[in-house]
Amino acid sequence: ESRIHFHISEFNSPFSLTPFLAVHLTGTKYSCGEGGCGSCTVMVSRYNPKNKKIRHYPVTACLVPICSLYGAAVTTVEGVGSIKTRIHPVQERLAKCHGTQCGFCSPGMVMSIYTLLRNHPEPTPDQITKALGGNLCRCTGYRLIVESGKTFCEESTACQMKGSGKCCMDQEENCICILFCFVEICTKLYNEDEFQPFDPSQEPIFPPELIRMAEDPNKRRLTFQGKRTTWITSVTLSDLLELKVNFPQAPLVMGNTEVGGEEIFERLFPCHPCILLQLTLSFYSTILFSGVTIGAGYSLAQLNDALGSIVSEQPKEKTKTYRALLKHLRTLAGPQIRNMATLGGHVVSRPNYSDLNPILAAGNAIINLISKDGERQIALDSKFLERAPEANLKSEEIVLSVSIPHSTKWHFVSGMRLAQCQENAFAIVNAGMSVKFEDGTDTIKDLQMFYGSVGPTVVSASQTCKQLIGRQWDDQMLSDACRLVLDEIYIPPAAEGGMVEYRRTLIISLLFKFYLKVRRGLNKMDPQKFPDIPEKFMSALEDFPIETPQGIQMFQCVDPRQPPQDPVGHPVMHQSAIKHATGEAVYIDDMPPIAQELFLAPVTSTRAHAKIISIDVSEALALPGVVDVITAEDVPGDNNPQEEILYAQNEVICVGQIICTVAADTHAHAKEAAKQVKITYEDIEPRIITIEQALEHNSFLTAERKIEQGNVEQAFKHVDQIIEGEVHVEGQEHFYMETQTILAIPKEEDKEMVLHLGMQYPTHVQDFVATALNVPRSRIACHMRRAGGAFGGKASKPALLGAITAVAANKTGRPIRFILERGDDMLITAGRHPLLGKYKIGFMNNGVIKSADVEYYVNGGCTPDESELVVDIIVLKSENTYYIPNFRCRGRACKTNLPSNTAFRGFGFPQSTVVVEAYITAVASQCNLSPEEIREINMYKRISKTAYKDMFNPEPLRRCWKECLEKSSFYARKQAAEEFNKKNYWKKKGLSVIPMKFTVGIPYTYLNQAAALVHIYLDGSVLVIHGGCEFGQGLYTKMVQVASRELNIPSSYIHPYETSTVTVPNAVFTAASMGTDTNGKAVQNACQILMARLQPIIRKNPKGKWEDWVNHWWGSAFISLLISLLRGYQTNMDWEKEEGHAFPYYLYGVSCSEVEVDCLTGAHKLLRTDIFIDAAFSINPALDIGQVEGGFIQGMGLYTTEELKYSPEGVLYSRGTNDYKIPAVAEIPEEFYVTFVRSQNPIAIYSSKGLGEASMFLGSSVFFAIQDAVTAARRERGLTTSFTLNSPATPELIRMNCMDQFTEMVRVVRRGSCCNLLYMNFQVLGVSLVTMTNLTGQVHLFQ
């Protein structure tokens, strides 16, 4: 029996499906709570009695009101398959194709692919990519997830390039591709022959009782009576209308995607004794002679299907509005939201960012309303969209349907949009436009322009349109239209969302796109009469397509002489992969409730720097379920361990600092009470937010670090040129899918406390908790099995949060569960350090850099955290791959009133090295050479010493560089890009190839050690424990591989056990790419010692089996456990002398990326990436490739889409998936090639190299490819090619750096010049130089 029966009265607050599922089933994960990440995806199936069909569709459980599921079957990941019963092929293939790392997103991924297969058992690759558009993964980089889905496609092959025309057939084991003719190179990460076949007929049937219910002719109205709210479900339209009369203020919930989760619901409808639900009616849909009427209850996915079939049936000229809608329906949110959201809900809620309403309005859509009194129609026009009171619905009315007229021959309709990401991101600006011409002419009869995201509502440029009636559709009209529309649509400087100049530029850039589209359309209709747009402008017409990613991964083959059972070097699946895919992997929040357990909610500071005048907790304490409020007063030990602060006392030093926590019986009660804690403040000056402000106030967390070689000042005197510049690299949110979660259980005796938490540094947590509770560390036990991603964010922060939780558990004497919600996690735990790099570079005209003086400042936030280490690493690694004989680098962490920034994959290297590559690019521009030439000229070529005098051999770097240039056909593609750029004015291609010298580890020997505990039991089974933490990187899997080789037994004998301070004490953090290096050696050491002890027994019985020997061992009284403490790598750094052997070894990589940029919008598309990375010998190529690809995509996010926004007062605005965009599947390279380059690394286990962090920086090849494309645009426009591109290269920065007549027009208008002084000659037809003049007749368009 796979079904769960429940009674609605089980819930105090029966709102969303997620908390309900969490009680019964833990597979469905909760990560963002706003429909933006897909972790909580489940499949809903409904039977339609009219067409007798069952509709299966994906939804995000966090937004599904539980009462809306009456009559629906919900399938969660548990219902798809489990280890206990049968693993479903979707789960098996996701696991075996290595599409899971930390596994937190995996159930959601499974559900998205599974639902697709229920509807399309043999999907196309494109359908797979579309199906995954609403699911975020922070670990894998998506390609392997898509690949697992592609195995269900008819044309699926092991070689990803097959079907693209670039690959030959499989040859024996490996797929050897024409592009890369290597020998002894493997490309196959999994074996398709191992997959169980997919048989769609074996899926569970839809419950017959639900069919009977749906077909019941006597269906009755349903009422769900909650404590505060009544949900009423109508079953007929007349019943609904009756309800609307009786409860005029009651909201009608359809998809609930606009209304959203419970909290928002309560905010929007504070007095909602009643909510109406529409379940069974989709309302109707008809196609009439003059248009189509779509039922308001149609989901956007159904709308998409309906429009798709109309478009395929009707002549093209009639379907222009439908095609415009279809284009936006492809990228609006993800498939889950599109399947939940309804057309009616979308139209009625009139969000200012609406993608559909501007097009519907431009297409003259009509809203059909119905109430008990009858039907009426209103226009979906500017009055309606701008919320004119007379256009509002009456309280008893509902939207029945929306009628969209066919377009006509001389009528053009288009939709355009630009968002931070291609898919699943709200538009920064969107537009719907239409123009009707007098028949056979280009004389404007009617013009409509609607813009979204430029004000509180969608707005119409109606005055502009009116003034242009009767004009010809020509360049002069365009020029006037731009001027008028900028006058009409005003975005105030302090507008929500900022980016005012950019958004104003988009207003006219999108208009220009429409202008071109219409010109092209007119030309197609009558080429004689209407000249076409220039060839050079053609590419401006199309948006970037979303393609299915493909690629090849190449790695070393295992020596054929290696024993078959030895797994080292093989692409072994992640040890928990199947459990991830079935949802059976247990994360902290999945641990069953404990008797008496309480939940914790934080109260955080709303001021950046202030004195706490009072904390009033009386109202909070009076609320139901609240047990206690915990403050600094309750900390029995030290509230300030290592200069960090657990609970703020007397003073707050950042917004987001925890002042107190509320403990209550449920999470909802704790949250509610936390809102009622009243804190009064008195601001303290200064309030320091930015690096610049910190420099002004001399506010630092650390002393300056410096490395210097040669004589920098002297060398500046003998160079041909000197450049100076500044580059900003902004911070980054870790966005691990599992937010920080802690379970603290106080023990009855001896002040013991047990903590379960996702972490990277158990010893640190133990230390802080013991210090806070004032007990010896031996009383504190910290455990973890896995974390849903970490990326550095769980290195130091869990210690603070763990101590805060432990103090609450200590005070209340009850177990405490502390789960940070996404917004709180982003606010409280901070992330990567923003960096300001200042450089002065002296070089010769031939490109040789002679002297460099570089300063780095990072924004450390309000406490030290890991800032010192970050600065150390920045300074030590700051030369990247370049030898500069006279080199000085200084670094310092600024103290500001922001939450304390912390460790993040790469520890500052990904930020600082962008500055290095930026000055390399700047030198290239000055020397009229390409950046590649400057890189080549200055790159280390032979065994050398770093600036801190450490010897290294750059030979693998040279190989990576050479192979990357060759195998990616860099020069040929660069040439092709140049050709493309010559032919395309508004789209530009750019390429970059970026080298990297990376060092693993930390410059402190004590952090390079590890310990392991290996038990061999008498039945031969083996337990492996070590101090390393598993958060997706596959550490446990690799440790099993190591133990398997060393003990010479199959992996199946070996079981990896959780990490705990009880089993392995004083372990160092799992970070800096060292997890496998140190723990692997410890496990190896332990196993080798055990094997040595076993040798006498083996010698006596050489033909015996493992079990015989081990059993004999018992007889011989050998103990079978061992703790091995490995001293680890010896590193040292003498900062006084500025020299040392700071890191154990070097690894190298080169990445080449090619992008295409839309100069009119700032959007970019990553076409191809090639990575060549020096992996030495990979212990597990599947895991390592996963790290490389995942790190690259995370890096790409850092440098392109991930933008944290703060107010000048230090309030973080970006607190969820809506405001912070990590890369999604649509962002990854269309073609992605990863090659492991062989080298030697004898000091590391099995000559491997730690690949966890290095590829993060390789993501900057996308950034520099964008810069290359923008440079091409600027060159063509006669602008200087020396310009600074700060990171991230968002669409805003890209667009505003591709300066042209539009950016200049916005600037001129902003500068206050009268618009009527402005004349723009767009000269579209002549493609001649764009000019702008004022009345003095001077031309000054470009600086």
Ligand SMILES: Cc1cc2nc3c(=O)[nH]c(=O)nc-3n(C[C@H](O)[C@H](O)[C@H](O)COP(=O)(O)OP(=O)(O)OC[C@H]3O[C@@H](n4cnc5c(N)ncnc54)[C@H](O)[C@@H]3O)c2cc1C
């Ligand atoms: C993660 C996410 C991403 C999104 N991305 C985008 C995007 O990129 N672009 C975009 O345009 N939109 C986006 N949206 C918004 C989405 O399009 C709307 O939320 C959706 O269309 C609203 O439909 P609904 O059925 O869910 O409305 P509901 O939330 O159910 O209702 C919204 C309002 O309309 C009322 N209502 C609903 N139906 C009727 C009716 N028939 N008659 C009268 N009143 C009615 C309700 O009472 C309520 O007040 C996104 C939403 C989410 C959650």
Ligand code: FES
């Ligand atoms: S948790 Fe539901 S979509 Fe993110």
Ligand code: FES
């Ligand atoms: S595996 Fe996807 S988030 Fe970790």
